[in-house]
Amino acid sequence: xxxxxxxxxxxxxxxxxxxxxxxxxxxxxxxxxxxxxxxxxxxxxxxxxxxxxxxxxxxxxxxxxxxxxxxxxxxxxxxxxxxxxxxxxxxxxxxxxxxxxxxxxxxxxxxxxxxxxxxxxxxxxxxxxxxxxxxxxxxxx
Amino acid sequence: xxxxxxxxxxxxxxxxxxxxxxxxxxxxxxxxxxxxxxxxxxxxxxxxxxxxxxxxxxxxxxxxxxxxxxxxxxxxxxxxxxxxxxxxxxxxxxxxxxxxxxxxxxxxxxxxxxxxxxxxxxxxxxxxxxxxxxxxxxxxxxxxxxxxxxxxxxxxxxxxxxxxxxxxxxxxxxxxxxxxxxxxxxxxxxxxxxxxxxxxxxxxxxxxxxxxxxxxxxxxxxxxxxxxxxxxxxxxxxxxxxxxxxxxxxxxxxxxxxxxxxxxxxxxxxxxxxxxxxxxxxxxxxxxxxxxxxxxxxxxxxxxxxxxxxxxxxxxxxxxxxxxxxxxxxxxxxxxxxxxxxxxxxxxxxxxxxxxxxxxxxxxxxxxxxxxxxxxxxxxxxxxxxxxx
Ligand code: SF4
Ligand code: SF4
Numbered sequence: 001x002x003x004x005x006x007x008x009x010x011x012x013x014x015x016x017x018x019x020x021x022x023x024x025x026x027x028x029x030x031x032x033x034x035x036x037x038x039x040x041x042x043x044x045x046x047x048x049x050x051x052x053x054x055x056x057x058x059x060x061x062x063x064x065x066x067x068x069x070x071x072x073x074x075x076x077x078x079x080x081x082x083x084x085x086x087x088x089x090x091x092x093x094x095x096x097x098x099x100x101x102x103x104x105x106x107x108x109x110x111x112x113x114x115x116x117x118x119x120x121x122x123x124x125x126x127x128x129x130x131x132x133x134x135x136x137x138x139x140x141x
Numbered sequence: 142x143x144x145x146x147x148x149x150x151x152x153x154x155x156x157x158x159x160x161x162x163x164x165x166x167x168x169x170x171x172x173x174x175x176x177x178x179x180x181x182x183x184x185x186x187x188x189x190x191x192x193x194x195x196x197x198x199x200x201x202x203x204x205x206x207x208x209x210x211x212x213x214x215x216x217x218x219x220x221x222x223x224x225x226x227x228x229x230x231x232x233x234x235x236x237x238x239x240x241x242x243x244x245x246x247x248x249x250x251x252x253x254x255x256x257x258x259x260x261x262x263x264x265x266x267x268x269x270x271x272x273x274x275x276x277x278x279x280x281x282x283x284x285x286x287x288x289x290x291x292x293x294x295x296x297x298x299x300x301x302x303x304x305x306x307x308x309x310x311x312x313x314x315x316x317x318x319x320x321x322x323x324x325x326x327x328x329x330x331x332x333x334x335x336x337x338x339x340x341x342x343x344x345x346x347x348x349x350x351x352x353x354x355x356x357x358x359x360x361x362x363x364x365x366x367x368x369x370x371x372x373x374x375x376x377x378x379x380x381x382x383x384x385x386x387x388x389x390x391x392x393x394x395x396x397x398x399x400x401x402x403x404x405x406x407x408x409x410x411x412x413x414x415x416x417x418x419x420x421x422x423x424x425x426x427x428x429x430x431x432x433x434x435x436x437x438x439x440x441x442x443x444x445x446x447x448x449x450x451x452x453x454x455x456x457x458x459x460x461x462x463x464x465x466x467x468x469x470x471x472x473x474x475x476x477x478x479x480x481x482x483x484x485x486x487x488x489x490x491x492x493x494x495x496x497x498x499x500x501x502x503x504x505x506x507x508x509x510x511x512x513x514x515x516x517x518x519x520x521x522x523x524x525x526x527x528x529x530x
Binding site for chain 1: 196497499
């Protein structure tokens with residue numbers, strides 16, 4: 001069994017196809033929707049927590065490939081620039097999942113990508129703006 | 142005045158720095174030393190305790206002398222990367238305030254505003270060696286005929302660049318909560334409804350002014366770490382208050398003292414000055430400040446051994462009381478509780494996060510310690526203490 005948080009990007013052509021349904025039906029994968037911005041006839045995006053058998057997961061991803069859905073792990077979409085982070089803690093005040101949290105007693109702010117849901121609340125809460133999210137850009141190449 | 146068992150002078154300590162014999166520890170290390178050995182023995186052994194703070198300090202800015210072009214100009218209005226600078230000074234002197242915004246910034250019209258670029262970003266760009274575009278206007282005089290100038294400014298080419306912050310390093314500061322039913326966006330960060338979270342903003346036990354609560358050694362002319370370079374305490378800061386309620390250890394239980402600081406920007410480093418976009422509030426600047434506290438006697442050893450568990454602050458409602466100017470505390474908490482991350486407000490458990498950076502503050506205290514040990518930083522004896530002003 002594996003569990004992964006994935007970002008799926010749909011193009012204008014694929015936005016209304018029952019692709020996620022197929023992931024469940026044909027590959028026996030379970031999913032949890034963390035975020036969805038779906039616009040009729042436009043490029044759309046979903047953040048899913050997908051779990052299931054590892055081999056089935058890989059086959060499911062291959063299915064996405066063959067249908068022109070671009071996907072990548074969520075970690076690739078929310079990044080904290082560790083060099084520029086000043087460990088102020090402003091992001092931890094707003095992070096709803098505890099992905100950004102204070103490590104005590106050092107009081108360093110650590111980012112556990114596994115817990116991140118991709119809500120992006122931290123992006124504008126960070127005073128030096130060192131958290132970069134690429135989720136909002138929906139373009140599919 | 143009480144007779145002290147240990148008595149040292151600035152001169153003696155500076156002499157030790159010169160000889161490489163000075164004993165310096167940071168304010169965190171001093172806690173255990175005094176606990177173990179007692180204040181008298183600690184004062185005999187330790188010469189200097191270093192402190193540090195790295196927090197958002199809106200009341201900051203820089204005096205720039207941009208030099209003359211030909212023909213000469215008496216600048217009456219100027220923008221630096223679009224951010225207005227104050228020009229009501231001599232011909233080519235400007236003051237760029239950290240929290241100034243470009244006229245075009247949407248501010249809070251799209252709430253909560255983002256405040257992407259302001260005066261602090263101009264200062265940060267200059268410190269990072271990036272060119273800043275100046276546009277300047279003037280009415281023209283016989284001695285200064287030029288009326289318009291557009292030119293790139295670089296820190297190393299500026300005639301002078303002096304960081305001059307009227308109010309920094311607050312001695313103590315509120316713990317902020319929000320009683321209302323909506324999230325509010327304040328200079329203390331985002332505060333969630335119905336006491337959904339709490340924030341605070343000091344480095345507590347290693348904070349400069351909490352280690353010298355009565356300003357016995359910090360005064361006009363005290364040499365400090367400022368933004369990575371050496372700076373000075375110019376005066377007490379705006380809104381400085383001395384007569385405040387205090388804990389038995391002398392630390393104030395609320396706001397209290399502040400510092401007005403000054404230093405050469407050309408010797409500073411962008412690692413220790415960071416522009417901040419505070420959502421829904423505005424632009425501010427994180428400033429790194431470190432103050433060395435000379436252990437002149439056992440009293441100073443006692444003061445510098447202060448620990449988070451013995452420093453308190455007030456819980457203030459930024460949703461209701463604060464904006465209305467109602468002076469009411471919802472309770473007292475220690476910095477130990479705040480740092481541990483959980484406090485109780487009106488019977489509710491509330492999680493706490495900081496706004497100031499403890500790791501950066503500690504790093505500053507360590508840099509200062511090393512600079513003094515290596516003989517690169519000498520103590521500046523105050524020319525006047527604040528109580529004499
Ligand atoms: S995107 Fe949301 S969940 Fe992820 S770190 Fe930022 S605030 Fe936390
Ligand atoms: S808000 Fe930004 S700078 Fe502050 S701790 Fe979080 S990521 Fe680091």
